[in-house]
Amino acid sequence: MIDLSSNILSFAGAGSVTAIALAALLLRVSLGGLFLAHAYLKYFIFTPKGAAGFFASLGVPGWFAYLTIAAETLGGIALIVGFQTSLVALLLIPTLLGATILAHAKNGFWFTNENGGWEYPAFWTIALFVQVLLGSGALALTA
DSSP states (O other), rough: OOTSSSOOOOOOEEEEEEHHHHHHHHHHHHHHHHHHHHHHHHISSSSSHHHHHHHTTTSSHHHHHHHHHHHHHHHHHHHHHSSSSHHHHHHHHHHHHHIIHHHHHHHHHTTSSOOOOOOOHHHHHHHHHHHHHHHHHOOOOOO
C-alpha cells in the first residue's frame, strides 16, 4: 500500500513529490486536455454558429455557446499549466452541470445511448469537484 503523503518521487534539486501531488497533476492535465478537445470540437467541427444553434435548441440562449467555448479554452489551458487550479475547476463545474442536465439527462444514464446519456458528463463534474479538493498538485504555476 502506498502512503499517499510520503514522497514517492524525487527530482534532482527540486524536492520530492507525493502520490497526492502526482494524482492532482494527472487529473488536472487530463481535465484540461478534455476541455481543450471539447472547445476545439465546438470551434472547428460544429463551428461557433452551429454550437449556438444547438444551445438554442436546448432552450439556452445561443450566446452561451460562445461563453462555453471561451470557458473551455481558457479553463483548459489554466488547468494544464496549473494556474489557480481549484478556482478554475470550481468555475468550470456549471459548464458540466449544464451539459449534464440540459443536454444529456433526457437521454438516460448510459453515455452509449443515442445522443449520450448523463453518465459521462456527471463523472466529469465529479472529477472537477475532486480537482477543487486536491488543488494544483505537482508542476503547477500557482499552488
